[in-house]
Amino acid sequence: MFKLFFFLCIYTASYNGVETDVPVKEFNGYRYLSLKPISQLLDSKINYLQKSGRIFWQKGNQNIVLTDKSPWITINGKPYNFPLPVIKQDDEVFISPSMLIPLLKSRFNLLADLRDDEIILLDRKIKIEKIVIDAGHGGKDPGAIGLNKTKEKDVVLKISLIVADELSKLGANCILTRDTDVFIPLQERTDIANKKGADIFVSIHLNACRNRNVRGCEVYFLSKARTDWERAVEAKENSVIEFEDREITPDLESIMWDLSQAEHLTESKELAAFILESIVKRAKVTSRGVKQANFHVLRGAYMPAVLVEGEHLSYPECEKKLKDSNFVRNIALGIVDGVKEFIEVYEKQMNYD
Numbered sequence: 001m002f003k004l005f006f007f008l009c010i011y012t013a014s015y016n017g018v019e020t021d022v023p024v025k026e027f028n029g030y031r032y033l034s035l036k037p038i039s040q041l042l043d044s045k046i047n048y049l050q051k052s053g054r055i056f057w058q059k060g061n062q063n064i065v066l067t068d069k070s071p072w073i074t075i076n077g078k079p080y081n082f083p084l085p086v087i088k089q090d091d092e093v094f095i096s097p098s099m100l101i102p103l104l105k106s107r108f109n110l111l112a113d114l115r116d117d118e119i120i121l122l123d124r125k126i127k128i129e130k131i132v133i134d135a136g137h138g139g140k141d142p143g144a145i146g147l148n149k150t151k152e153k154d155v156v157l158k159i160s161l162i163v164a165d166e167l168s169k170l171g172a173n174c175i176l177t178r179d180t181d182v183f184i185p186l187q188e189r190t191d192i193a194n195k196k197g198a199d200i201f202v203s204i205h206l207n208a209c210r211n212r213n214v215r216g217c218e219v220y221f222l223s224k225a226r227t228d229w230e231r232a233v234e235a236k237e238n239s240v241i242e243f244e245d246r247e248i249t250p251d252l253e254s255i256m257w258d259l260s261q262a263e264h265l266t267e268s269k270e271l272a273a274f275i276l277e278s279i280v281k282r283a284k285v286t287s288r289g290v291k292q293a294n295f296h297v298l299r300g301a302y303m304p305a306v307l308v309e310g311e312h313l314s315y316p317e318c319e320k321k322l323k324d325s326n327f328v329r330n331i332a333l334g335i336v337d338g339v340k341e342f343i344e345v346y347e348k349q350m351n352y353d
């Protein structure tokens with residue numbers, strides 16, 4: 001049944017600027033690609049077990065077991081059925097593009113673009129697509145104000161515009177809650193995110209405190225504040241409510257809001273950690289850790305959501321730095337790196353579990 005084969009040609013596979021030859025054969029009228037050179041290109045390993053006809057394809061914690069003449073493969077112990085069988089000939093393993101392309105996508109996070117005689121492997125772009133970037137405060141609410149009158153609302157808008165621009169370049173669909181100096185009530189910010197079906201919500205702020213010696217970056221996720229510091233920051237960011245012409249939210253509604261974030265607690269915490277780490281790296285600011293507090297702006301967000309306190313406006317030296325466009329840009333790029341890293345890990349978890 002599998003004896004009908006023809007040597008067709010040699011394709012060129014490329015990944016990250018490295019090229020390799022891939023022999024192509026035709027079995028029963030179907031085009032098959034040699035797996036070995038592709039596996040080498042991806043820095044993965046292939047081992048055979050002669051007796052059983054099993055082929056082990058392994059990279060990191062990914063274990064794919066193929067069987068000669070079988071369309072069934074197991075991925076990390078789970079069986080999957082494909083349209084065409086695997087074929088082993090001497091020391092070469094051949095698989096059809098209908099098996100290879102989905103495997104590359106789900107196991108190696110790669111998009112395979114098959115052209116005439118070329119296989120171009122590309123790292124997958126962001127799949128978590130909709131990201132809401134929320135520039136804190138705005139309009140009649142200036143947020144924190146530094147000694148030299150630098151306003152939180154202006155700096156966070158600058159940061160947010162860069163974040164949205166850079167994430168868009170990576171293929172994300174970014175939605176800004178505001179792109180000008182306008183006042184937006186807290187609840188409207190998460191409403192925007194929920195209505196648009198956003199995948200991630202990032203609220204961007206700057207901190208301030210009475211003690212002008214305190215500086216550094218901290219990133220929050222929604223939960224009960226545990227320390228006096230967390231409670232103080234929570235009170236500061238929630239005080240925007242005073243600018244809003246509405247009644248305080250009834251208790252029942254607030255419980256439901258909290259539940260919506262509880263579902264995403266782990267993700268939000270992870271997102272916060274990634275963002276904090278990359279801001280510290282990029283902008284060389286002090287890390288004040290991942291923290292938790294009950295922010296109104298995060299309540300009701302049906303998605304992983306965090307609040308970034310980029311730096312302290314109340315620390316005179318930091319206020320000066322926040323006027324420097326390079327520093328502002330580095331904080332923004334830190335947020336971008338963190339979001340990107342979170343998406344990579346999150347998507348892998350989603351695909352591999």
Ligand SMILES: [Zn+2]
Pocket residue numbers: 136137143144152205206237
């Ligand atoms: Zn703020």
